[in-house]
Amino acid sequence: MKIARLLNVVAVLAxxxxxxxxxxxxxxxxxxxxxxxxxxxxxxxxxxxxxxxKAEWSFLARPDRVQAFAERxxxxxxxxxxxxxxxxxxxxxxxxxxEIGHKLEALGLMGADASLAxxxxxxxxxxxxxxxxxxxxxxxxxxxxxxxxNRPAPQKPATPKVGQPLNITDFLxxxxxxxx
Amino acid sequence: xxxxxxxxxxxxxxxxxxxxVGRAAVTSGRWTAFGLRGLFRLLKKLFFLLVGRGEGxxxxxxxxxxxxxxxxIVYLTIAGRMVQYAVAPDVGAVAKAxxxxxxVSRPDIVDRNGxxxxxxxxxxxxxxxxxxxxxxxxxxxxxxxxxxxxxxxxLRARLSTKKGFVWLKREVTPREQVAVFRLGIPGVGFIQxxxxxxxxxxxxxxxxxxxxxxxxxxxxxxxxxxxxxxxxKAAAIAADGNRMEPIHLALDLKVQHAxxxxxxxxxxxxxxxxxxxxxxxVETGEILSLVSLPDYDPNNPVDALKPDRINRVNVGVxxxxxxxxxxxxxxxxxSGKFNLQSRMDARAPLQYGRFRIHDxxxxxxxxxxxxxxxxxxxxxxxxxxxxxxxxxxxxxxxKMRQLNRLQTELPESAxxxxxxxxxxxxxxxxxxxxxxxxxxxxSVMAVSALxxxxxxxxxxxxxxxxxxxxxxxVQVLKPSTSVAMRYLxxxxxxxxxxxxxxxxxxxxxxxxxxxxxxxxxxxAKNKNLTAFTAVFPMDKxxxxxxxxxxxxxALPETHGFATSGWNVVPVGGKMVERIAPLLGVEPIYxxxxxxxxxxSIGATVGAVR
Numbered sequence: 127m128k129i130a131r132l133l134n135v136v137a138v139l140a141x142x143x144x145x146x147x148x149x150x151x152x153x154x155x156x157x158x159x160x161x162x163x164x165x166x167x168x169x170x171x172x173x174x175x176x177x178x179x180k181a182e183w184s185f186l187a188r189p190d191r192v193q194a195f196a197e198r199x200x201x202x203x204x205x206x207x208x209x210x211x212x213x214x215x216x217x218x219x220x221x222x223x224x225e226i227g228h229k230l231e232a233l234g235l236m237g238a239d240a241s242l243a244x245x246x247x248x249x250x251x252x253x254x255x256x257x258x259x260x261x262x263x264x265x266x267x268x269x270x271x272x273x274x275x276n277r278p279a280p281q282k283p284a285t286p287k288v289g290q291p292l293n294i295t296d297f298l299x300x301x302x303x304x305x306x
Numbered sequence: 307x308x309x310x311x312x313x314x315x316x317x318x319x320x321x322x323x324x325x326x327v328g329r330a331a332v333t334s335g336r337w338t339a340f341g342l343r344g345l346f347r348l349l350k351k352l353f354f355l356l357v358g359r360g361e362g363x364x365x366x367x368x369x370x371x372x373x374x375x376x377x378x379i380v381y382l383t384i385a386g387r388m389v390q391y392a393v394a395p396d397v398g399a400v401a402k403a404x405x406x407x408x409x410v411s412r413p414d415i416v417d418r419n420g421x422x423x424x425x426x427x428x429x430x431x432x433x434x435x436x437x438x439x440x441x442x443x444x445x446x447x448x449x450x451x452x453x454x455x456x457x458x459x460x461l462r463a464r465l466s467t468k469k470g471f472v473w474l475k476r477e478v479t480p481r482e483q484v485a486v487f488r489l490g491i492p493g494v495g496f497i498q499x500x501x502x503x504x505x506x507x508x509x510x511x512x513x514x515x516x517x518x519x520x521x522x523x524x525x526x527x528x529x530x531x532x533x534x535x536x537x538x539k540a541a542a543i544a545a546d547g548n549r550m551e552p553i554h555l556a557l558d559l560k561v562q563h564a565x566x567x568x569x570x571x572x573x574x575x576x577x578x579x580x581x582x583x584x585x586x587x588v589e590t591g592e593i594l595s596l597v598s599l600p601d602y603d604p605n606n607p608v609d610a611l612k613p614d615r616i617n618r619v620n621v622g623v624x625x626x627x628x629x630x631x632x633x634x635x636x637x638x639x640x641s642g643k644f645n646l647q648s649r650m651d652a653r654a655p656l657q658y659g660r661f662r663i664h665d666x667x668x669x670x671x672x673x674x675x676x677x678x679x680x681x682x683x684x685x686x687x688x689x690x691x692x693x694x695x696x697x698x699x700x701x702x703x704x705k706m707r708q709l710n711r712l713q714t715e716l717p718e719s720a721x722x723x724x725x726x727x728x729x730x731x732x733x734x735x736x737x738x739x740x741x742x743x744x745x746x747x748x749s750v751m752a753v754s755a756l757x758x759x760x761x762x763x764x765x766x767x768x769x770x771x772x773x774x775x776x777x778x779x780v781q782v783l784k785p786s787t788s789v790a791m792r793y794l795x796x797x798x799x800x801x802x803x804x805x806x807x808x809x810x811x812x813x814x815x816x817x818x819x820x821x822x823x824x825x826x827x828x829x830a831k832n833k834n835l836t837a838f839t840a841v842f843p844m845d846k847x848x849x850x851x852x853x854x855x856x857x858x859x860a861l862p863e864t865h866g867f868a869t870s871g872w873n874v875v876p877v878g879g880k881m882v883e884r885i886a887p888l889l890g891v892e893p894i895y896x897x898x899x900x901x902x903x904x905x906s907i908g909a910t911v912g913a914v915r
Contacts, residue, residue, distance in 0.1 A: 166547060169547075170547045173548075173549055174427070174428050177427060180425065181425045181503055183422075184422040184506065185505035185506075188506045188507070188563075189506075189559060189560055189562075189563030189564075193567070204883055205887050205893070207810050207893070210893055
């Protein structure tokens, strides 16, 4: 009899325990599925935002705008004859010259030690024989480079606040070229 | 009144009426009447079974049964309604509208380098459910306060209906959205919908076309996406919360801009009323750029339907002038009846009936074929066409698909205007580009075939590989003819009318054309359509360019000339100078002369004067 009663108590406890566990699992599952839905919605939102940003980027980087900036701030010109070279027309790489060796020789320090061979003859001659076609690119020294006078002060790019939905309509308003 | 009496009376009445109905039904059919009578008897039995006849039953019991019956009916109704909802959910007008709006999702369009040309963004639109609005006057007052641009009377009219759904304003700004939201008017809400935007504005107007406020494609590639089912596919993918892979066009945005920029500059300089240009890849038939000025902003296409905003490359038909001579000469060379040494008598104007065909730059001597091409001799070309005969000429142009409508992906196309009766005189004039009006895109296709080895391929705005294009093409010319045409076009840039487009390094070749415009059925001497077809680099043709200016004016620096060599050719040269580096054409400054192009077919030519 006692055992039966004990068994009953155990069974009731087990029932309560099982019920609690099941409920917890169920609520967890609900919570997780809500979380998944939320994340999915966020992903969709992010994708939309990416699309908006891409649109904004291509709006800001449209060729006519870039061209206007380039004309204002850069001194670039179309490619001209003489500004291109073929790889074949480049001179061969000169043979390595042992300048330290030469210097030592000139100072008379090399005579005794024959084991230290300077570039004997062949290579140096070859290097000298190769027509060293020099191609120079005219570059102003850094000290002479200066920003054009009319360049506007760099502005901090307006970044949208995190969490706030990026509003393309305001963007379109600010850029009347898109929606007149 | 006694309950039992009432009930039995009701039952009797029911039976009586059933009998009456049954009697009436006898005429229509004994069996029907029998069925009906049976049904009523069954219902009567059921009623008395549920409620009881009253005999020997307590008052409470009977009332209870009536109440039970009533509640039972109520519960049955509720359950039935719920089943109905579960099986076929009742979508309200708002839900319907929002579904409809969400269903319109268009794929993004990008150029060949992945630059966005058209994309969808989400915007909110304001709607109202007039049947749920309690106080229309208040709603009108508040809404017109928050959105001053709404017309009060119109708003009142719209809200006074009993409709389930009306749009109040499409594409509201977030600020307006917040303002309306704060008003807290019942029956007013927002739906997010897709809006099509074109970040590049009018640069790519004519290829893209545009979509209307409901995101339906109205013109250009946008319409093509609808008709080819791409939009439906994008909508299906969007329903799963994803975005479709963008559609890659063959277009190169940088090239498109450069071409448009130079064309606009040229139009301004020569005070032309319109202009158009197209760049095609001759190996694949891809259109890398298509500009037609004046154009419109697809974001705000109010101007799109004006007659001067047509796509002049696809829809306009023009007499192309001397650029047609390239086709005539190719026909002569390809037939084998003529070769590069053939000589044409251009000593005197060609007399045909009462017409005399003159040369614009008379040479008054016998010309070889290269000389005919370089001097753009009408007489020489006419003699070639006459030598071929009317039928052969017609058949050749048909083979080059110059006589039928050319349909590309763009829905816009035009039928060429052919002479109603094609006689010898028509062949003569068509040989040098008068009397046959074609869409410039047909000229692009034909000239590409002249230089790419003789493969005629339909131009496309989608990306395509050379192998795909080759397999879908028709060989219309011998490869040797193509080589000879390359030589002739290059020679024309070295010595002839296309000299001003011979940008150093890029081996440009081309043919110019000036056609007098037809005004009131007569050729107007002072109104020209100047065209320039160019190909570069000529030693291995890759890109084909067509530039057309409509009514360019003579300037002091053009010495009073308004022919194509003075206006459209320098414009074309500037275009080549800008786009060739973008397209990766390697400049070669010590390129051999045109003559060397003929080495591969072993042909020789004499001196060209």
